[in-house]
Amino acid sequence: MNHLLCGLAANAALPSELVDRLIARADDDIAGDLARRTDLTHAQAVELASRVAESAPQLAYGGRLTADDIDPLTHPRAALALLEEGNGREEWTRLFAADPVVERRERLAACPGLPADVAETLAADPDVRVVAELARWTTTSGLAARLATHPHTEVRRGVAANEATPPSVLARLIDGAELPPARWCPACDGSDVPFGLPPGASCDDGSHEDAVTELWRTAVQNPTTPAEAVAGFADHPSLLLRLLLAARPDLPSAVRRRLAADPCPAVRADLARNPAVDEALIRRLAADEAPDVLRGLAHHPRVPLDVLARLTATTRIGPTLLPRIADASAAEVESLARSPHPELRMLLAERRDLPPAVRDALAADTDAKVVRSLAPHPGLSEAQLGAILDRHGGQVAARVAANPDATPALLERLSRAEPPVRKALREIAGHRHATAPALLACLADARARPTAAGRPALPPPVVVELLSDPDWQVVEAAAANPSLPLAVMTALVRDV
Template sequence: MHHLLCGLAANPALPPELVDRLISLADDDLADDLACRGDLSRAQAVALVERVEESAVRLAYEGRLTAADIDPVARPDAALALLDRGAGRPEWARLLATDPSHGRREKLAACPRLPPDVVDTLAADPDVRVVAELALWTTTPDVTARLATHPHAEVRRAVAANEATPPAELATLLTGEGRPAARGCLVCDREEIPFVHDPQCSRPDCELSAGASCDGSHESTVHRTREAALRNPATPAESVAAFADHPSMLLRWALATRQDLPRQAYVRLAADPTPGVRTDIAGNPALDEALIRVMADDRDPAVRRALAHHPRAPLDVLTGLAATAKAGATLLPRVAAASPVEIEDLASSPDPAARMLVAHRRDLPPGIRDRLADDPDAKVVKAVAPHPGLTEAQLRVMVERHGVRVLAKVAANPDATPALLEELTRHEPPVQKAFREIARHRAAPVAALLACLKDSQARPTAAAHPALPPEIITELLTDTDCRTAEAAASNPSLPTAVMADLAWRRWRRD
């Protein structure tokens, strides 16, 4: 029964009085579904909190509760949620800054626009996790500059990741020069040094990260500090470029997404022995055409796929990548930005891989669209099949010529007619993906939806389709598959009397 109530809670046609009834029955799961309703009133939100205390945080984040609805003493977590949204009151921050729970103080430290006195209190917190969280999220350069010399290495690591940290401080954190060494880290706080954390550690209460180590120099935290500073776009490019040759793979990898490096650094990283580094470089917008062409021959398919999504990849390179890296199954950024002349060139190419690339666009001129719809290559037709504006006759010809290879994409066409959708459900052999597309299609007729109900994967989607007859939806409420029954309960075409019966049935039993 509970899954039916969850379905009802998500039903957009549920009358307000039945929303009230569900609120009076709510548990944690039901409260989550109710909290997401777009029509939930403020009074209903307050009532839901009275019923399920834990829902206050979700409702606060959803904007259903305001500061007037929250007592920070009774509901400190909800108060934190509003502070996190920038909708709380300054006095709440002062109260929570001395909360006995370090977890709440840690959450407070991540909130925006905290009063200066609260920032000072958190910066002096006895729990280093609270200070580190402040160091990570504060937007005040003076605060990050102050915390950059904190005696604990974990706080410095957080400062290194904060884009509000002044560039000069980030450069210093990268090298460690010109400042006293940290006196502690999370490793030596808890373990006798020298210590190296076992990656297979079985202690249930252990919070150390894999590879954490300390021999007195806090080496793993220092390494993570450098990595954070290298990833931080506020760290000066001249300070980070030399790390393109660093022995540490993680430090080289941290550079791969930066867009301000000298070209020679990109050249070195494009030839890095680690495929992950090369993959990130391949997607870096700062890459120039010459390097793109060099990397197009990379032996790793993940690198070539990333390169295909580069916004400046030459179209002739993309054609080759579409064929060798399976990168042509979606609209690529460079193709999306192609000029009318380039679109015509791609569509007229003798290479079907090039025609497939442009066929993924959904704004093609009618002439080009129709030409691609009549293409002899099934992959090209499959790519263009969901394009709006194609006629029923064109879609039928696609199916006649290419059968199961294009069926699901034809079913996804927004202009597919009810008659065609019904016919596709009778295709032999059947195509399971087509049933799922038809089950969610706005034009799906009853006969097609009934056919989709016979497919195990499409059945829940079909059960939620508003075109289903009310009596069928009602029958599906008793389906042995809970997902299907819940979807039926969420169907806006479910009769209101049935909705009321479900709610009242549970109401009487409770």
Template sequence: MNHVLCGLAVNPALPSELVDRLITAAGEDLAEALAKREDLTRAQALALASRTEQCVAHLVKRGLLTADDVDPVAQPLAALALLDEGAGRPAWARLLAVDPSLERREWLADCPGLPSDVEEILAADANIEVVTNLAWRTTPGTAARLAEHPHAEVRRMVAANKATPPEVLAALLTGEGLPPARWCLDCDRVETPFTPDPECPTLGLCLPPEASCDGSHEFTVHETHLNALRNPATPVAAVIGFADHPSTLVCHQLADRPDLPAAMYERLADSPDSYVRTALAENPAIGDGLIRVLAVDPDANVRRALARNPHVPLEVLTLLADTAKVGSTLLPRIATASPAEIEELAASPNSAVRMLLAERRDLPSGIRDALATDPDAKVVKSIAPHPGLSEARLRSMVDRHGAQVIAKVAQNPDASPALLESLARHRPPAQKAFREIARHRNATASALLACLPDRRARSVAAGHPALPPQVIAELLTDDDWNVVEAAAANPSLPPATMVKLVP
């Protein structure tokens, strides 16, 4: 791969005539990069599609290729990309349904809105991957028919299809009314009865480590149940029967569902497995009483998940602030706090609570400025990226808390060029700050040059338009290909250099 040309291909300042020259020289990698250009003309798109089909999906999604531009025999991938977008022609689907390429038939089976006769052809395909792709995306009628397919893997994918009728999903859970499956992927590949051997070094090459089949295809049936349980179209009446299932994965899927009776949620809260209780804690459908039970769960992951529940009461969230260790993230309940609740949270004596509030980016100016002067560095770090803070307040944060807050101050969209230069020169240096400075729109050449020695910031700085043109050109020979591509994509790269680089 030529990283200089791939970078140039997405450079917004590359003149149109140089884009034409790149198209003429484009292989697969270069064509994919060119296909993402915002200024690509229709004529250039057609020329690019004629070079290689690997880029046509991008061109189709952007409306630069239409059905009138494509010959399905000469350009089957372009035809498939259009069918995938619902913009192809039925005759193409009939042609591709019998294509000798397995990869193309698999893609076709994944396309929406196929004619019924094409679905029938694909449903009878000799390759199970084609049929499973169809089962995952097909219409309710075809899904119902495929639920009776003799291969268990097809049924597994029917269970994941949100268009599958509820009564069919129920049958996949209970097995009632369906003939037994005759094959699964496990018994297709190894002789049954089969159970995994942890000592077998080649096991993972052909089967999942937990795969097993004694003739009843138990592993695939279990996966089918999981798919049906996570499918929102599965009726609750069919789900309730799994309340006491011994599988942790099954109980986890139940704990995720928003439509269970309250009594079922209470039973799941008694699960000895914290994985199940964690899923339950984040479920918006659980009641206030259960929330308060989970707030004192011994497992920190459960309490952390509860803090993310949009319906957790503020007084419970206040208690969780210390024990859950949520980190710097905006919690849903904080995001929806009313003006009165914001005032209450801002006045909390608990700095962990004030830190959670400081993650909002729409705070009243008075509260924002008060949090900017908070004595706790955690609170200041959270409020530092808030828009509207004056330069004086931002500098005061750095003066009081130093390297602890510099990276967050550098994230502030209103940070001035002079402030960013000062942050880049800070001693001791704050390594995380260099990346933030390098991507900031207000970064100056001086600040960017200070970022270049940092390995993780170098590729970001190489793409910043404020970097001096001579430095950008020098970075085209850097040892790191990420830096090379970023420099080549930099719109401040001198035009004369671009001309020399394009074949």
């Protein structure tokens, strides 16, 4: 791979005539970067697709090519891309429905708006992968209901995953009522690679037990599957089934109570996060001894604040914006800001829409973890950010550098810290206010260097020097830097 030219192909300042020259010399890698250019003309897109066939699907997905530009025989992947986007031609669907390449028929089966005759052809396809894909994506409820009776479990699993499948059909897939027994599953049909099943799955007795369990798991994840049809899985020996069930918001309260007593903490933790869990069950789960359950409960969108206060005192939650904190009312925000628990103040400080008075009060907090959470909050002045840095130093440097309102002077100050704060340099490298001196300091950090190399504020001579960097990521970023002199761009293309 030529990293110089790949970076140059992505350079927003590359003149159109140099884009033309790169197109004429592009390989698959360079073509990929060219295809992502926002200024690529239609004529350039057509030329690129004709020279590098691998770029045609990308150009089609990006709307740079239309059906008039594509021959499905020479660019089948691009034609399928347009069909997937709903921009292809109906006659192409019949062409691909008879295509000898299975992968193309499989992709066609997932396309929207297929003509009825094409859908019927795919439903009768000899390769079960094609039929399973059709079952997963068809929006025709009658076809989904018919495919639920297919003799292969993988097709039935596709039906179980389809949200357009009628709820009554999904219920029948779970209880097996009115459905003929399946004859094959991925573990017994002779497939080289049993798709859709976990490693080690088998079907020694012809019961398709593992495949049926996988079908049930898929149905439990489908939000249109009736809750009463899956409620019985609360006591199923499959842990994954119970985990998936615990996350459903439509379970009867009796089922949720049974799951709250599940012997596996992971199931109880998933239940604790479930927004449908009521306050009584929340308080019951708050007495759980498993840390994962308590952490899950902290992420519940309606956990009472008094419960959350107890959780933060005993459970490590970390600096994150919890749903309950994000939805706190104005009065609750005021109360949380005055909480004697620094953990609660820290969680509040993760919000980025605090009233100025609350924001400023938290900026003056004596606890470093509270200030560290608050430091990226918009609206803090240079003086406030500087004071935060003076009080807490390296503990908050990276978070101060992440503040969108950090001034060029403050970023330069951060970049000169001794010893260097590596995380701060990585934030500075991508900051919109970073100046050339700050970016030059960022080049000293291996992880910040590629980001800094692509910043237009870098002096052009430095950008040119970085073109020979031993790190290919730095080379690509420098070549894509709009500050790269035009003469250097021209020379790079000429020397291909």
